[in-house]
């Protein structure tokens with residue numbers, strides 16, 4: 001996982017929680033504490049992100065899933081401000097989401113060649129309903145749901161976002177995500 005996710009996670013904690021929560025989340029996080037974390041383009045095992053989010057969840061009482069989702073929402077807004085060139089002027093929420101696989105994450109890989117990115121496929125059910133299939137061995141669909149919620153805020157749309165794990169053993173590596181526009 002790239003350092004940009006780590007540095008934003010620190011920013012997320014600073015924006016939402018006290019200095020003590022930030023300090024204690026990092027306290028038991030192994031290398032992150034010993035070596036002071038990561039710069040944006042450095043890579044680290046994604047398990048460390050789970051460790052950090054797990055520490056934060058334990059300290060705040062917010063579930064791990066909700067912690068990832070809240071962070072994903074925060075991150076999207078930050079990334080959208082920073083990479084505004086990825087947003088065409090006539091973009092809509094659904095047109096943007098459907099560009100994720102062939103455009104957005106491809107640009108991310110150009111910038112960070114060793115990025116660990118998920119796969120997405122899309123099915124437009126009708127003009128108000130989009131089905132996305134998330135695939136990744138990192139099982140971070142809650143984070144993805146948060147990113148989608150962040151995108152909805154960015155495009156000023158009200159949405160329902162639901163998900164269903166479609167793996168036989170429910171390991172979260174393949175998840176169906178349904179996005180429905182509510183403000184139509």
Ligand code: HEM
Nearest residue numbers: 001002079083108115116117118136138140144147148151
């Ligand atoms: C709603 C839109 C988006 C969704 C649903 C989404 C989803 C995800 C997910 C779930 C991951 C975690 C990795 C995994 O699951 O395997 C991820 C990683 C990442 N995404 Fe996206 N993403 C979105 C938009 C963006 C945008 C707009 C950017 C940047 C402009 C971006 C940049 C990244 C980066 C840098 C990573 C980390 C790669 C790494 O650490 O190796 N994403 N994305």
